[in-house]
Amino acid sequence: MSLFDVKNQMEALVRELKQHNYNYYVLAMPSISDYDFDQKLKQLEALEKANPQFLDPNSPTQKVGGEITKNFRTIVHKWPMMSLGNTYNEQDLIDFDQRIRKAIGDDFEYVCELKFDGLSMSLTYQNGKLLRAVTRGDGTKGDEVTANVKTIRSIPTQVSGNQMPTEFDIRGEVFMHKAAFERLNEERLENGEATYANPRNFASGTVKMQDSAEVAKRPLDCFLYFFYSDKNPFKTHWESLQAVKSWGFKISDESRLCNNIQNVLDFIAEWDQKRFKLSYDIDGIVIKVNSYAQQQELGFTAKSPRWAISYKFKAQEVETILEKVSYQVGRTGAVTPVANLKPVLLAGTTVKRATLHNANEIERLDLHENDTVLVEKGGEIIPKIIKVNLAKRLPFAQKIAYINRCPECGTELIREEGEAVHYCPNDEECPPQIVGRMQHFISRKAMNIEGIGAETVEAFFQKGLLRHISDIYDLKNHQNQLKALDRFGEKSIVNLLEGVEKSKNMPFERVLFGLGIRYVGATVAKKLAQHFKNIDRLLKANFEELIAADEIGERIAQSILDYFADDKHIQEINKLKAAGLTFEIEEKEVVLASEKLSGQTFIISGVFENFSRDELKDMIEANGGKILSGISAKLNYLVAGDNMGPSKLEKANKMQIPIISDQDLLALISN
Structure with missing residues (x-):
């Protein structure tokens, strides 16, 4: 056989085996026996070994893995992988529906999908070939795990079809079927290895293994559920799902197009019963507005899209005995009660403790010593007690009273008006507060100091090496x-x-953020830095100046004032300044294309044929204009595209604000 014939035979086998994989893993309609498939795969492997110059990197034989990845690269997501707002009751869904109607009117549809309990994954394809696979990570960036994901048989390494853009992302969920999980856990048990608590953890641990050959031995699966592209050829989410399925992607057949919220509620009720018959775990239903134009109009909050919501099924519950209540002191001095329970199996894990939140919760539950309690593990990572079985309460059981002194330093606790939490005010002497403050400062989201971890901070504190942040x-x-x-x-x-x-x-x-000011999280710290520019201006700010900053409310403002009123905190900041830490933002000089829009304010709404909304925003700002967040008397122009929300349009007309098109905007800039 000539080399030309060998090459043709190899290409034909690759095409045939890919089709069989598609039939088996995507359509769930195998067109060949497992034995015959394996024989053809071995034939292709032999040809590839003898003729490596013709090896296709996306050959089905490469699903066996073999690539070693010691360090996973961090990749920034082109489109952030945002989380969804969660709810556990139908009224929240009805409220969600009302908000949608108020924003875009009554002419819209929903797509309901099963909420898979797995590992979120973003796949990027270029010219039909899988370019990379990236985990969710923190939502803005994740780990590249391409070599491992290529071993998952239901994820195609090459696709083709009508309307396919040159480059696109597709999001999905990598998971493990229950039967595979149980079998693999049994193998680990026989080998003397620790078992995994649930299929999700097993899938997550597998995807981050260094050896892709080992990943290939574990039967992972994947459902894809969202399509992204700069040049999206589809008008609706439902349309995109049907198209990507025809390209070769595995899409759940259980999704449904719904015309109204009642259809959504019917779908949820149906799957609340049927979910136990699935071969994989789901923990709820995802509801999305179908139209891409309407999705864009509805927009996003800082954490999640306004056009989608997740309904979580009721959590599993189990009864056990409350053995005692202990108390933990956090870095801000907040004292949290914890229920210590008789160990019990719940949702695949052994539960020994449950959160009690605060004194109000203990009072609400009317907890007594050795009560029989009902424990739930739902949206909370830590299980919680939802009620007491009064029929099993022991005679003469003593009511549990919340402590009045710090369990660590003995200081009398305080409870500020309007607050549910008790605090230990002894922030300079209470060990958990001192250690917790330093552990927060060195943490990944704050200063991210490599080479020193939480345990090291604890050890250094015990040895007298660390007492304040500046000591680091x-x-x-x-x-x-x-x-x-x-x-x-x-x-x-x-x-x-x-x-x-x-x-x-x-x-x-x-x-x-690292200073650990109460209520000043990472997002608030960023807003404060952007508004005040440096620590000196922030130190001098009064209450009115603080609440004038974006997203700074009265409680946060008062907490900041209280923090800077303490001379010990000012001394600490001065020491950190002297050590060389950065206490001002580096402002980049903005070079304007022109000042033709100087002094003019704009809002962009709707969908545009020739520009994205971000492109229009950049265009306005590059020419001196300013983007506002809402319609007000300060607004000069509303730049309107297709499918603009009726409420926004009505408000603009009522206030007689000029409504212009993208072409009108270009004319303003060019004139």
Whole structure:
């Protein structure tokens, strides 16, 4: 046989085996026996081994893996992988429906989909070939796991079909079927290895393994459920699902197009019963507005789309005994009660503790010693007690009273008016607060100091090396004491000091978040940094100036004022300044294309044929204009496209605000 014939035969086998894979994994309609498939696969493997110059990187034989990935690259998502708002009751869905109607009118549809309990994945295809696979990560960036994902047989490495853009992303959920999970867990048990708690954890652990050949041995599956492209050829989500299925992607057949909220509620009720018959786990239903134009009009909050919501099924419940209530002190001094339970199996894990939140919760439940309690594990990571079985309460059982002194330092607790939580005010002497503050400062979302972890902070505090955040930047002067510590060698010391030095380059917003001011989370810290620009302006700000900043409410403003009113905190900031930390934002000089829109304000609404809304926004700002967040008397122009929300249009007309098109905007800039 000539090389030309060999090449043709290999290409024919690749095409045939890909079709069989598609029939089996996507259509669930196998067209060949497993034995015959394996024989053809072995034939192709032999040809590829003898003729490696003709090996197709996307050949079905490559599903066996073999690539070693020691470090996973971090990839920024082109389209953020946002989380969905969750609800557990029908009234929230009805309220959601009313909000949609108020924004876009009554002419819309929903798509209902099963909410798979797996690992979210983003796949990027270029010219029909799988370019990369990236985990959700923190929503803005994730780990590239392409080599491992290529071993999943239901994920095609190459697709083709009508209307397919040159490049697109498709999102989905990688999961493991229950039977496979049980079989693999039994194997681990026989090998003396720790078992996984549930299929989701097993799937997640598998995707992050270093050896793709090992990944290939574990039968992962994947459903795809959302399509993204700069040039989206589809008008609706439903249309895109049907198209990508024809291209070769595995789409759940259980999704349904619904005309109204009652259809949605019927779908939920149906699957609340049927879910137990599935071969995989689902924990709810996802509801999405069907039209892409209407999705764009509805927009997003900071965390989730306004056009989608997740309905979670009622959590599993189990009875057990409350053995005692203990108390934990957090870095802000908040004292949290914890129920210690007689161990019980719930939702695949052994539960020993449950959160009680605060004194109000203990009172609401009317907890007594050794009560029989009903424990639930739903949307909460930590299980919670939902009620007491009064019929099983022991005679003469003592009512549980919330403590009045700190369990760590003995200081009398305080409870501020309007607050549900008790606090220990002894922030300078209470050990958990001191340690917790420093652990927060070095954490990944704050200063991300490599070479020092939570346990190291605890150990250094016990040895007297750390008491304040600023002490971290003085560790270089205590190297002899560091060398004397157990399990802390020279290399560890070098890594720690390098990490401390490197953290001085962290931006102002991360330093501000790291200070641990109550109610100032990462997002609030970023807003404060952007508004006040540096620590000195923030220190001088009064209450009115603080609440004038974006997203800063009265409670946050008062907490900031209280924090900076303490001289000890000012001294600490001055020490961190002296150590070289960043306490101002680096403002980039904006070079304008022109000032033709200077002093003019705009809102962009609807869908445009020639531009995305981001492109129009950039165009306005590049020419000196400003984008507003809502329609008000300060607005000069509403730039309107197709499918604009009726309420926004009505308000603009009522206030006699000029409504212009994208072409009118271009004319304003060019004139």
